[in-house]
Amino acid sequence: MFSHALADLLLSQTPDFAGLADPVTGRLLRVNQAGVQLLGYTSEAELLERPVSPLPPEWPALLAEARSTGSAESVVQLGASGVRARLTLLPLAPADPAAPLLLRLQPLPSGGCPMAEGLRLQRAEQALANSHGQFEAVVSHATIGIIVCNRAGDIVSANHLAHQQFGYPPEGLVRANIDALVPPAPGRNHQQLRESFNADPQVRALNSHRGDLEGQRADGSVFPVEVSLSYFYQENELYVVSYVIDITDKRQAREALVAERLRVERLRVERLNADLEQKVADRTHALLSTLEQLEQRKDELAKALQAEQELGELKSRFVSMASHEFRTPLTAVLTSASLIEQYPATEQQPKRLRHIERIRQSVNHLNDILEEFLSVGRIEEGKVAARAARLELAELVQDTMLDVQGLCKPGQRIETDLQACPSAIWLDASLLRKILVNLLSNALKYSGDDSVVRLHAACAGGWLTLRVEDEGLGISEEDQQHLFERFFRARSVSNLPGTGLGLYIVGRYAELLGGTVDLQSQLGQGTTVTLTIPYESHSTD
Incomplete structure (x- = not known):
């Protein structure tokens, strides 16, 4: 079984002539594909069916040598084919005289091999035919x-x-x-x-x-x-x-491109002509309007002079306002100080205390004015920044009300309404307090006796809404669009003290907090200021 497997392996793998032969008759029993091609046959069956064996006359002597030594080798000529080759014999079972013999033939090129030459010629012709077919395919397609x-x-x-x-x-x-x-x-x-x-x-x-x-x-x-x-x-x-x-398509594309270029060039020339005509018309119009402009120059100069005068008046008004705001409390301080000297007796202590309180209020008023000026300066210089921290809104509102309580007129009161707000939120408490102080101070200042100022606060979706309502003088629609400008004062309150900086500071602080300010007002019916500011809510441990 091992010998037959070895024979099958050699027959299938060797590139030379290989086959199995009957040791008695010398007829071939099997031949590989290389042997079929070498001898010029189309198939193995055709080769095995031939009546005369192609084995050489030296076959009996080679067979005896192979059986005695285990192998035999010789240069032979295969019958009428004339193929000279090196023949090698290997008995598959040396002890069995009837066992097939494995034979191998290697053509010798030096001795001349017509069959091998024919095979090479056939292969060359096939390669030439393949090359010609490829060439024909390339040219045809x-x-x-x-x-x-x-x-x-x-x-x-x-x-x-x-x-x-x-x-x-x-x-x-x-x-x-x-x-x-x-x-x-x-x-x-x-x-x-x-x-x-x-x-x-x-x-x-x-x-x-x-x-x-x-x-x-x-x-x-x-x-x-x-x-x-x-x-x-x-x-x-x-x-x-x-x-x-x-190149019909190429020519058509080129002609289309030339036509398009001519069209574009024609349009460009037409546009240039139109532009030139327009420039001539514009120059003519400019020349005609020069005289008119010269005539209008007097009016423009007059308007410029008027604007300069208005600017000077604005500066004078600011100086006058500032002087008045400083003079009034200073006069009160001097007057009260002079009157205190007239009450040396011990029983006159209540009168002294009344004037001392007046001095304290005047100094506080001066301090508030200076604080407003300093706040504007810090804001303009970019030195003010929002720094969020934990704050109690109810506590902040209560402290602010205490700060402005001294500004209440007879019968005035502040009502608060805090709705749906967390116990603690994260905001800049200092800026929020200054905003509330300004809004409540304005509401109390510009409202009459026995009036009510309402402060509403609500929290929803991370936004704090503060609304301050008063029953004061109100502001005209014309003045409302200038209220958040520096040093602007509405005409309805021009006879009352003030610097015109409060709402400007409120608006800038609201911007720093990422919020907005809205003002609604009517003359004689009061004013409502609504502040909307985003906040953060942090859980407390």
């Missing part, structure tokens, strides 16, 4: 027209696309002359050009100084082409290869 002609211009070959380009049926171009594909043109002698190329063939692209080259179809129509020439020699005969590309 090329995306350009290919035409081959001889020296006389007779077409000997043309691919499928060339027939389509020139409108000929299949093989209709063969045996036609190349001149039939070239339309006649004045001053052009195609035959002379062909003879010139035959005299000095070169690989080159044809061009025309008069425009695109043209080809002529079988029906006489012409179309633009690009042509490149090549050549080759076969049996000392020159053949010229023409590569033809139909």
Whole structure:
């Protein structure tokens, strides 16, 4: 069993002639594919069915040697085929005289091997046929027209696309002359050009100084082409290869591009003319309006002078306001200090305390004015920034009310309404307190006796809404759009003390907190200021 497996392996794997032979008759029992090809047969069955064995006459002697020594080797000639080869014999079972023999043949090239030469020739012919088939496929399916002609211009070959380009049926171009594909043109002698190329063939692209080259179809129509020439020699005969590309689409695209450029150029010229006409009209209008502008210059200068005067008045008003705001509390301080000197007796202590309180209030008023000026300066310089921290809103509101309680007029009161707010929120307590102080101070200042100022606060969705309502003088719609400007005071409160900086500071602080301020007011019906500020809510441990 092992010997037969070894024989099968050698038969299938060796590249040389290998087979099994009967030791008695000398007939072949099996032959591998290499042996079939070497002896010139089409199949193993055809080789095994031949009546005469191809084994050499030396077979009996080689068989005896193989049985005695285990192998035998000799150079032999295989019958009528004339194949000279090195023969190797190996008994599969030396002890069994009837066991098949494994034989191997290696052709010897030095001794001449017609069959091997024929095999190599056959393979060369097959390779040539394959190469020719590939070449035919490339030419037949090329995306350009290919035409081959001889020296006389007779077409000997043309691919499928060339027939389509020139409108000929299949093989209709063969045996036609190349001149039939070239339309006649004045001053052009195609035959002379062909003879010139035959005299000095070169690989080159044809061009025309008069425009695109043209080809002529079988029906006489012409179309633009690009042509490149090549050549080759076969049996000392020159053949010229023409590569033809139909550039109809290219020409149409180029003509469309030229037309588009002409259109664009025409539009550009028209636009330039229109621009020139417009410039002339503009210059004319400018010249005509110069006199009018000169006449208007007096009015403009007068308006500029008036604006300068208004600016000066604004400065004077600010100086006057500031002077008045400082003079009033200072006068109160001086007056109270002088009156205190007139009450030296002990029993006059209540009068002294009343004037001391008046001095304290005046000093606080001066301090508030200075604080407003300093706040504006810090805001303008960018020195004020929001710093969020934990705060109790109810406690902050209560402290603020205590701060402004001294500003309440007889019968005035502040009512608060805090709704749905967490016990603690994260905001800048200092800025929020200053905003509330300004809003409540204005509400109390510009409201009459026995009036009510309402403070509402609500929290929802991370936004704190503060609303301060008063029953005061109100502000006209014309003045409302200037209320958040520096030093602006509404005409309805011009006779009351104030710097015109409170709402400006409120608006800037609201911006620092990321919020907004809205003001609604009507003359004689009071004012409502609504502040909306985002806040954060942190859980407490």
